[in-house]
Amino acid sequence: MNLLPDLFLTFFKIGLFTFGGGYAMIPLIQREVCTNKKWLKEQELTDIVAIAESTPGPIAVNAATFVGFRTGGLTGACIATLGVVLPSFLVISLISFALNAFQDNKAVQYAFMGIRAAVLALILKALWMMFRSAKKNPFSYFIMGAALILTAFLKTDAVFVIIGCGLFGLIWSLRNRKEQSRDTD
Secondary structure, eight states: OOHHHHHHHHHHHHHHHOOSOHHHHHHHHHIIIIIISOSSOHHHHHHHHHHHHHSSSOHHHHHHHHHHHHHHHHHHHHHHHHHHHHHHHHHHHHHHHHHHHHTTOHHHHHHHHHHHHHHHHHHHHHHHHHHHHSOOOHHHHHHHHHHHIIIIISOOOHHHHHHHHHHHHHHHHHHHHHHHHHHHO
8 A cells, every 4th residue: 555545544543543632542553553554663653752742732643743754754744644633623523513412411421431441541551662662770760750759749840841851861861972982982
């Protein structure tokens, strides 16, 4: 199959069948992009997810854009982005017309309760995938713990935590490079 239509259909399907936002989409993106299509390796996708989290905008849209760019250049980025966004746009447009009529319906309320539980499971799977493929050392565990404490308990804005973690990672990387170059001299 031609890459561009395949990119569009893949991300359209991901956008259409995923509830709960970007983090819930990550396991589906991983399965489609790494396992089924073999467009990227898992480590490449983990890097893309990290970049997608760090850039402005929804993580799923950013991830689709980066995957599309990596596999099909600028046109691929546009096609993948359109594919992941279009289902939400269409569904939200349809729901907005019918929501008032059904919002008090018990069956609809129970359906959304079930969807929220499934979304939590998908987010936990994304967390597990990222943890499994991350490089593990005492520094990374320290950063992870500090970010958790800052966001969950001290209510620090996530933007500042992401920027801080990025800076600490950069400093750590530069420090390690300097030590490695000193050891080889």
